[in-house]
Amino acid sequence: MGASETSHPRTPTPSLPRDAGEGAASGEGMSANATTLRAALLSLLILAAFLGAWEFAARSGGGGSGEALDPEYAALLGQAAAAGGQTPFPMPSEIAVRLWELVRDPFYIRGPNDQGIGIQLAYSLARVGAGFLIAAAVAIPLGFLIGMSPLLSAALNPFIQVLRPVSPLAWMPLALYTIKDSSVSSIFVIFICSVWPMLLNTAFGVATVRKEWLNVARTLEAGRLKTALRVILPAAAPTILTGMRISIGIAWLVIVAAEMLVGGTGIGYWVWNQWNNLSLADIVIAILLIGLVGLLLDRLLGMAARAVAWAE
């Protein structure tokens, strides 16, 4: 299959070999549980050590360094500078307090520039969802055609190979110019970045369906549609799902950057807004939440992949 020669569509999303949910523990049954428990304990220990060191470092070093500033310059810069020239890096305990504040009331709306963190995440998720679904609706049928037709595969391959490595953000100006709506433009950017892995994986999965299964369908005189839906689709489903899983990961990476660019709403915009406010605690919280939501999305697709998986 030409379209897939420079990529590795079957490569699963990267994760540690003993990733918690995957449960690929291959050791003896008895010690597997003990290992999980010990790993969890070790994780907690590492986390505690990291947070402790951070707290300690911030408390002892980060505060006012006390060096004298020119009073006039200090007056010009205002409060923050007067305190010592630098915003102190937040301590984990401060971040925890702030996190509690944000999570306690995630869905408030006080004007366009002050909305709850839940609302911001929901905006981002809605954009990712919309872009991803449109991409799936385009990529899976098109991938089917490419996978079934060597001619189409060869004809479209150059376009795919050139467009695939383009950073989705490079499309943003064109999207803004043509669509003239920042929110729809970010959905378009999500679409363009998540379409390629799904397209290539679908084409690859369809092109590599076992010849003998197709021969079975032919000798049974199953029609084209029936063959596509009952033989090719289930055979290629695991590969397609792998592509979707890669896509959703990329989409979630890209939405933050896209929203930083276009502004308005969304978690990416929120991060940028908090940077302008110099609320570093909020940025740390955003990083944490973005990570958690990304994990959740990946797990959802992982569950879907398990549902369509088959073993020989």
Add this chain to the structure above:
Amino acid sequence: MSNAYVSVEGIARRYPGATIFENLWFDVKRGEFVCLVGHSGCGKTTVLNILAGLEAPSDGVVIVDGQEIVGPSLDRAVIFQGHALMPWMSAEQNVAFALSCRHPSWGKTQLREAARAALEKVGLGHAAEKKPAQLSGGMKQRVGIARALAIAPKMLLMDEPFSALDALTRGALQEEVSRLVTEADQTAFMITHDVDEAILLADRILLMTNGPEARLAEVVVNTLPRPRDRASLHHMPGYHELRDHILDFLITRSRTLAGAPPAGWDPKLVPEVRPAQPQITPPPRAAA
């Protein structure tokens, strides 16, 4: 050739620069079991694929039931060498899929029941819910047989169906196929390497010379009486002559006869031999 169900008329398979076989003529009569024996590379599988309609011959035609083959048909079911079951479907769903192609109007329950019945016939009623991955090699091939027979084909095509199985399972399945085919008076065409398998199942055994440019060298008529079973097959009078004849062919004559045919060779009149009937062998013409 009036009562022939299948009539193969001068088919050939050529690739640029190589002829695998050409000018192949034979027929399969209704209710007859024909085995094709030969070494790898003589184009056996291609012959079967042409009969199935999966491949088109480079030359010649195959007439089935008075009509030229143009593509695959539900009337000619194939049992594949690898079981070729869909791994995402249970045994029952695999059979039901075939049935749904034969009977598009059937509802879900009707398909289920018919699939169950087909699996019961091959002794797999208990495994209907299992996925192929949970079945042993022999069970998978049984499902493949059930799938092929469920659609009540006019002809059964088998491409070394048991070659991937261990000897015990193979024996059991050979008897099973022998029973099912006899019960249904099924017309069948099978490719095999296994001489005993051919003797057990076939009415006629077609012997092909080595490729390239393979040809049908001889038709061995299996005169051993039915029913035959594996336990007593080798005690039947004539069995050893038959077996030795085929083995001799496979070991030496398939090689020495390969290449250009002898002068006056008529591909439409391949010599028939009856090694299991020693009383009438030399010369066969005298007995008639």
